[in-house]
Each structure stands twice: as structure tokens, then as C-alpha cells.
Amino acid sequence: MIATGITVEYNPFHNGHLFHLREAKSQTGADVIIAVMSGQFLQRGEPAIVDKWTRTKMALAGGADVVIELPYAFATAHATQFAKGAIQLLDAAGCSYFCFGSEQGSIAPFTSSLDLISQHRQIYEQTIQQAMKEGLSYPNALRKGYEIISSDTSVELANLAEPNNILGFQYMQAAREIQSSMKPVTIERTGTHYHDTELPDHPIASATSIRKSIFSPDSDDDIHSFLPAASFQLLNDWQEQFEFQSWDKFYPLLRYTILREGPGLLSEIADISEGIEFAFFKAAKEQPTFQSFMQAVKSKRYTWTRIQRMLVHILTGCRASTRDKITEPAYLRLLGMSEAGRSYLQIAKKKLELPLVSRAASLSDPSLELDIKSTDIYMCGVRPDASLSGLDYRTPPILL
Amino acid sequence: MIATGITVEYNPFHNGHLFHLREAKSQTGADVIIAVMSGQFLQRGEPAIVDKWTRTKMALAGGADVVIELPYAFATAHATQFAKGAIQLLDAAGCSYFCFGSEQGSIAPFTSSLDLISQHRQIYEQTIQQAMKEGLSYPNALRKGYEIISSDTSVELANLAEPNNILGFQYMQAAREIQSSMKPVTIERTGTHYHDTELPDHPIASATSIRKSIFSPDSDDDIHSFLPAASFQLLNDWQEQFEFQSWDKFYPLLRYTILREGPGLLSEIADISEGIEFAFFKAAKEQPTFQSFMQAVKSKRYTWTRIQRMLVHILTGCRASTRDKITEPAYLRLLGMSEAGRSYLQIAKKKLELPLVSRAASLSDPSLELDIKSTDIYMCGVRPDASLSGLDYRTPPILL
Numbered sequence: 146m147i148a149t150g151i152t153v154e155y156n157p158f159h160n161g162h163l164f165h166l167r168e169a170k171s172q173t174g175a176d177v178i179i180a181v182m183s184g185q186f187l188q189r190g191e192p193a194i195v196d197k198w199t200r201t202k203m204a205l206a207g208g209a210d211v212v213i214e215l216p217y218a219f220a221t222a223h224a225t226q227f228a229k230g231a232i233q234l235l236d237a238a239g240c241s242y243f244c245f246g247s248e249q250g251s252i253a254p255f256t257s258s259l260d261l262i263s264q265h266r267q268i269y270e271q272t273i274q275q276a277m278k279e280g281l282s283y284p285n286a287l288r289k290g291y292e293i294i295s296s297d298t299s300v301e302l303a304n305l306a307e308p309n310n311i312l313g314f315q316y317m318q319a320a321r322e323i324q325s326s327m328k329p330v331t332i333e334r335t336g337t338h339y340h341d342t343e344l345p346d347h348p349i350a351s352a353t354s355i356r357k358s359i360f361s362p363d364s365d366d367d368i369h370s371f372l373p374a375a376s377f378q379l380l381n382d383w384q385e386q387f388e389f390q391s392w393d394k395f396y397p398l399l400r401y402t403i404l405r406e407g408p409g410l411l412s413e414i415a416d417i418s419e420g421i422e423f424a425f426f427k428a429a430k431e432q433p434t435f436q437s438f439m440q441a442v443k444s445k446r447y448t449w450t451r452i453q454r455m456l457v458h459i460l461t462g463c464r465a466s467t468r469d470k471i472t473e474p475a476y477l478r479l480l481g482m483s484e485a486g487r488s489y490l491q492i493a494k495k496k497l498e499l500p501l502v503s504r505a506a507s508l509s510d511p512s513l514e515l516d517i518k519s520t521d522i523y524m525c526g527v528r529p530d531a532s533l534s535g536l537d538y539r540t541p542p543i544l545l
Numbered sequence: 546m547i548a549t550g551i552t553v554e555y556n557p558f559h560n561g562h563l564f565h566l567r568e569a570k571s572q573t574g575a576d577v578i579i580a581v582m583s584g585q586f587l588q589r590g591e592p593a594i595v596d597k598w599t600r601t602k603m604a605l606a607g608g609a610d611v612v613i614e615l616p617y618a619f620a621t622a623h624a625t626q627f628a629k630g631a632i633q634l635l636d637a638a639g640c641s642y643f644c645f646g647s648e649q650g651s652i653a654p655f656t657s658s659l660d661l662i663s664q665h666r667q668i669y670e671q672t673i674q675q676a677m678k679e680g681l682s683y684p685n686a687l688r689k690g691y692e693i694i695s696s697d698t699s700v701e702l703a704n705l706a707e708p709n710n711i712l713g714f715q716y717m718q719a720a721r722e723i724q725s726s727m728k729p730v731t732i733e734r735t736g737t738h739y740h741d742t743e744l745p746d747h748p749i750a751s752a753t754s755i756r757k758s759i760f761s762p763d764s765d766d767d768i769h770s771f772l773p774a775a776s777f778q779l780l781n782d783w784q785e786q787f788e789f790q791s792w793d794k795f796y797p798l799l800r801y802t803i804l805r806e807g808p809g810l811l812s813e814i815a816d817i818s819e820g821i822e823f824a825f826f827k828a829a830k831e832q833p834t835f836q837s838f839m840q841a842v843k844s845k846r847y848t849w850t851r852i853q854r855m856l857v858h859i860l861t862g863c864r865a866s867t868r869d870k871i872t873e874p875a876y877l878r879l880l881g882m883s884e885a886g887r888s889y890l891q892i893a894k895k896k897l898e899l900p901l902v903s904r905a906a907s908l909s910d911p912s913l914e915l916d917i918k919s920t921d922i923y924m925c926g927v928r929p930d931a932s933l934s935g936l937d938y939r940t941p942p943i944l945l
Binding site for chain 2: 396397398400401402404405406407410429430431432433434460461462518521522525529530531532534535
């Protein structure tokens with residue numbers, strides 16, 4: 146059986162994701178689609194609007210066959226680490242292809258870019274380091290290094306000013322690093338941009354604009370037309386029981402925790418450095434909302450998402466000493482599967498390069514502990530009582 | 546001017562407190578009453594129902610002339626440390642007398658008990674240590690040591706089975722330890738018992754029964770008749786803006802924090818030892834309410850209040866390494882004063898043994914930092930936004 150891997154967050158699963166999934170399947174002639182999906186907290190440093198099991202149901206309803214959790218340590222890391230974790234999992238799951246959306250829409254420019262970088266690695270890396278010393282954020286420093294080495298080549302290169310191109314580039318770099326036999330495939334993203342915040346007049350809208358509409362109390366927008374029916378229904382089911390999760394909702398817990406920890410302990414949290422803990426402490430004392438908090442702490446030095454990732458680690462109490470020991474995925478945590486997915490796993494089981502974890506209790510691992518904890522913390526925001534704790538132990542893989 | 550000192554929590558200030566305050570003044574012929582009052586968290590290991598400034602207003606309206614904050618490190622400690630901190634502050638404030646309520650109502654038995662203990666210190670302390678090794682709680686171990694040395698004396702001794710007697714005994718012991726020149730005075734508590742939970746048919750009810758009535762949503766009880774008019778009004782004023790604070794209200798924050806910290810970090814919190822952090826972690830995962838949490842973690846080894854004090858330290862993030870360095874009060878934090886109190890302080894100012902702190906910003910001290918932090922954490926429960934943070938910096942002493 147041929148498996149094709151994709152990396153997703155599905156926050157929420159929308160028509161664009163459906164399109165990508167179907168294209169990935171047809172373009173690679175795959176029997177099954179394996180989706181590596183982030184858990185409760187996402188790469189932009191945000192809580193997902195609904196939990197990972199609800200998003201797994203969306204994925205399966207949309208055509209994914211196996212949903213594997215991208216562990217917290219990778220799902221909430223910078224793009225390089227995020228991509229590395231995802232690619233390693235897809236490789237370990239036995240995928241023949243990995244497929245990503247990009248603005249560019251063809252693989253050749255990405256391959257050329259990677260070749261160019263390996264030819265000029267020294268100057269590339271020196272430029273990035275120098276730019277960061279000068280106070281540039283990592284993405285901007287990367288762009289600068291890339292500009293320098295690509296200035297006098299006539300080959301078409303990946304345009305790393307586009308967000309999906311950047312991520313695709315990271316996937317390909319990671320695959321090359323681990324010498325994966327998976328073949329890369331890319332599908333051109335059409336009709337929507339990652340950062341779009343307004344809903345368009347065609348059925349493919351960005352997740353950002355859909356979330357924006359969900360959180361606007363007096364929005365007249367009908368998000369129905371941008372979502373597969375199952376996604377829409379699952380969002381409605383969630384809303385009947387709980388609220389959609391967001392930083393605005395978690396801010397009271399975050400604020401309390403920053404005040405409780407103080408700068409001294411905050412500095413031990415993953416990704417926190419260079420004294421930003423003092424800015425966090427000051428802002429927690431003064432700022433009434435998450436938005437005003439972010440306005441107060443943002444700076445040229447850090448991207449918005451990088452700051453938000455630090456805040457996720459504060460919220461979950463994820464310390465550098467714990468997180469930094471987790472350098473590679475150590476298990477395949479099965480969140481859900483279709484009938485075809487089940488057949489695939491039965492055949493592939495013996496040759497999987499990592500243990501397949503269907504029950505959280507079956508493995509003792511520091512990365513899995515972080516996943517379990519991050520669910521418990523996420524559920525503190527969903528329901529303040531204990532009714533939703535330990536869900537990772539209690540929830541079997543979703544079957545479609 | 547003659548000053549008489551009392552140690553109070555006023556949670557809330559009721560008719561029994563009014564009676565005690567007036568008796569203390571008249572029996573000692575005092576010009577002013579100096580009340581050392583706990584801040585936002587109390588010796589039973591609970592958040593106060595209303596904040597320290599509201600309770601200061603109650604105290605001043607009830608006849609106290611100077612209200613000094615008992616720092617967090619003493620206010621939330623076991624009785625011995627609590628009493629030591631309070632007595633040291635009253636002594637430093639220049640009191641000629643200190644006055645406490647007791648079931649016994651006369652000083653002689655307390656003095657006899659202290660004499661007896663110093664005569665038999667070795668066997669007394671050995672018995673206590675042995676009893677604690679055998680798993681008795683500290684109060685029960687103390688009682689056992691006391692029984693042994695008092696078995697064959699005919700002098701009237703303090704009856705340390707009564708809660709107010711125990712505390713009075715601790716005050717007197719502390720005064721003797723620091724060789725204070727303050728004279729002890731005791732007033733018999735009448736008509737109410739500390740642990741009473743039902744409202745009586747006379748105007749003096751225990752604070753416990755008044756709080757119980759306040760927190761019973763369908764209570765018909767009229768607490769009005771048990772409170773001075775000013776206290777009643779201040780409680781009403783508070784309730785118009787905020788809710789009364791309790792562990793039930795703080796439980797979501799406590800639960801989140803225990804899940805976030807995990808047993809490893811919990812073990813660094815003040816007073817936590819002997820593995821009770823594992824019981825806390827398990828109960829936080831499972832228990833939906835504070836009451837069920839307490840039922841799940843209680844044991845013969847610890848009194849209910851001792852466990853609650855540990856939980857206060859978890860809530861405020863007070864680590865053993867911080868708290869245990871604070872062995873003596875280092876300042877007199879002025880929460881409020883009457884006209885007479887102001888006159889007293891103007892005269893006494895020069896001979897006060899500790900700096901008088903009217904503004905929190907005027908002193909940098911680890912104990913004061915804990916007080917400021919404990920207010921910020923308390924206010925996280927009162928209002929989830931930042932409108933009430935930094936109140937210690939913003940609130941001048943209350944003037945009557």
C-alpha cells in the first residue's frame with residue numbers, strides 16, 4: 146500500500162484542507178493519507194480552537210486515513226524543529242511521499258534552493274548569525290542569508306518570502322537531513338493566503354479568517370460555506386458543550402502564572418531568554434487583556450508567534466531543561482484512523498521505525514508526558530472542574 | 546500614651562471582636578489599640594473573604610487605632626511562628642500590654658504552664674518528637690508532651706485542649722522568648738466557641754458560623770445582628786463589586802497550578818514534605834471541587850489547616866527557599882490608623898524598633914515582596930483582569 150504524508154493543524158479543517166488532501170492523494174496515487182497533526186497547542190503559539198480529538202474527527206471525515214500526533218515539543222517549536230519532527234514521523238510511518246502546499250507549486254525551485262545552500266553553506270550561515278546579532282528576527286535573518294547566496298543565479302529558486310514556501314522548504318531540508326527516501330510533492334495553494342483575515346467570495350478561505358469570524362460575536366459571516374459539512378457539525382457540537390479556545394480565554398490563567406512565577410522562575414521556561422521575562426512580568430501586572438499584553442511585550446527582536454510560543458510554554462509549565470532533551474520523535478501516537486488506515490497499519494506495523502502508541506498509558510516517555518500534560522492544561526481552560534482531566538489516558542484512537 | 550496590642554484576622558469583624566477590643570482597651574487603660582492583622586491569607590490556610598484593606602476599615606470602625614499587617618510568612622505559618630511574628634511586631638510597635646481571648650480567662654494558669662515546661666523542657670520536647678515520629682499531628686503531639694509533664698501538679702494550668710488557650714499560650718511563650726516587657730492580659734471568651742458553625746440566639750457568633758451563613762446561598766440567616774453596622778456595610782459594599790473569596794473560588798487556579806507544576810516542583814513549595822505532593826497531584830487530576838480535593842488528601846498525619854496552608858503556598862508560589870529565610874518581622878507595615886493612632890505613631894515613631902512602612906515602595910525586603918505578591922495572587926481570584934494588580938503600591942494607609 147502506498148502512503149502519502151501531510152503535516153497539518155486543521156484549526157479548523159476547511160475546504161482548502163479538503164482540496165489539498167484530495168490532491169495529495171490523487172497526485173501521488175496513494176492508498177492512504179497519513180496526517181501528522183499538532184495537538185492542543187499550535188505552531189503559532191496558540192491553543193487550538195477545539196481539541197485534538199475533535200480535529201482528528203474532522204481530518205478523518207475529510208479523507209485522512211491515519212492521524213498521528215505531532216508531539217508538543219515539536220508542534221510548538223520554531224519552523225525548523227516543527228518540520229523536522231513532522232518529517233521524521235512521516236518517514237517512520239512508512240510514507241512514500243510527503244506533500245505540502247506552497248505558493249510556488251512545483252518542487253524544482255525548492256531542490257535548487259537546497260542545492261544552492263549546501264554549496265554556499267558557510268557564507269549562508271555566517272550571514273544569518275550576523276543578522277541575528279544585529280537584532281533581526283530569525284525569519285528575517287534567514288531571508289537575508291538566502292538573498293546573499295541567491296543574488297547571482299539564474300535558476301528558479303523557492304521564493305522564501307511566502308509563508309507556505311518557507312515551511313515547504315523546511316520540510317524538504319529536514320527530509321534531506323535524515324536522508325529520507327520519501328519523495329516530495331507540492332500543491333499550489335490557490336485562492337487564499339495564509340495571513341488572510343477576511344472571508345473571500347469563493348469556498349476556500351484561510352483558517353485565520355474562519356477563526357476570526359468564529360470569534361466575532363456580531364459577525365454575520367456564514368462560515369458554513371467554507372467548511373465541509375462534517376467540520377461544521379463538529380464545531381457546532383463542540384460549541385454546544387464548550388467555548389472555542391483562544392488566548393483571550395486563557396489569559397487569566399497566563400496572567401496569574403506569570404505573577405506567581407516571577408521573572409526568576411520564568412527564565413527557566415523553554416525558549417525564554419534575553420530578559421524578556423521581565424517584560425512579561427511587567428505586562429502581566431498591567432495589562433487587562435491578552436491583546437494588550439502582546440502589544441506591551443512585542444518588539445522588533447521577536448516575531449509575534451515566537452512570543453506566543455514562549456507564552457504557551459509558560460502556560461503549560463514547560464521548562465527548557467525538559468523540552469530541550471527532546472530532540473527527535475520517539476513514538477507514533479495514533480489519534481485516529483479510517484478502515485483503510487487500519488489496514489495500512491496492520492501491514493506496516495512490523496516495519497514501523499517507531500513504536501505505535503494507541504494508548505497513552507502504554508509508553509513512559511518524557512515527550513509523551515508533555516503531550517498528556519498539555520492536554521490537561523488545555524482542558525483547564527475548557528472546563529475549570531476536573532471532568533476533562535486525564536483525557537489522553539481515557540480516549541482511544543478515533544475510528545471512522 | 547499607653548498602647549495595647551492584639552492579634553487579629555477579622556474575617557469578618559463581628560460583635561465578639563468588638564467586645565474583645567473594648568475590653569482590651571478598658572482593662573489595660575490603653576489610649577490606643579494596636580491590631581496586628583493578617584493580610585489576604587489566613588492562619589487556617591484560607592483566603593480571607595474580603596481583602597485586607599476592607600478588613601482594616603472594619604477594624605478602625607470597631608475601635609482599633611493602628612492596624613499593622615502580619616506579614617504573609619507569619620500569617621500563614623503554624624501557630625508557633627504565627628504567634629512569634631505577631632508578638633515581635635506588637636513589641637516593636639511599643640505596646641505596654643498584649644491582650645488575647647481565651648477560654649480560661651486568666652493569666653496565672655498560662656504562666657504556671659510556661660514555668661512547668663521550662664522546668665521539664667527535656668522530657669517535654671522528647672515526648673513531642675517521639676509522638677510526631679509515631680505519626681501524630683503537631684497539636685496532638687504537643688498535647689501529649691503537655692499531659693506527661695502536668696500529670697502530677699496541683700497548680701491550675703492552661704487547658705491546652707481549647708483552641709484559644711493554645712494560641713494564647715503561644716503568644717505568652719513568644720513574649721517570654723524575646724524577653725518582651727509587654728504584660729499579658731486575657732479576656733474570657735464567652736457565648737461562642739471558635740469552631741461553632743451554627744449561629745446562636747445571642748449577638749456574639751463565631752466568624753466560622755458567620756462565614757458559613759455568608760456562603761450558604763439559600764440561608765435565611767440574618768447576619769446583621771452579629772456584626773457592627775460598619776462591618777455589615779463594608780461586606781455589602783464589597784459584595785456589590787466582587788464576590789466573597791474562598792477556596793471554592795480559588796480551586797480552578799489551584800488545580801491548574803498543581804497540574805502545571807507536577808510533584809517535582811511542588812516539593813519545593815514551603816511546608817510541603819514527605820511525599821504529600823503526589824497526593825495533591827493525583828487529587829488535582831481527579832477532584833472537581835475544593836471540598837472533594839481536601840477529602841481526598843486528608844490524613845491522620847496532617848491537620849486540615851496544615852494541608853490548607855500548604856495549598857496557600859502552592860497558590861502563591863511561595864517556595865521553602867524564600868519563606869524559610871524570613872525568620873523575624875523586619876518592618877511595621879501600616880494598613881490604617883485612627884486620629885489617636887496617628888498621634889501615637891507620631892510620638893512613638895522615633896523609638897519604634899522596626900521601620901514603619903506606609904508605602905510598599907519605600908522598602909525593598911523579601912518578606913514585603915511576599916506580601917505584595919500574595920495580594921496580586923489574591924486579586925487574580927477577585928478579578929481576572931489586571932485592574933486590581935499592584936494594589937499594595939497604590940493603596941495608602943486607611944485613615945479614619
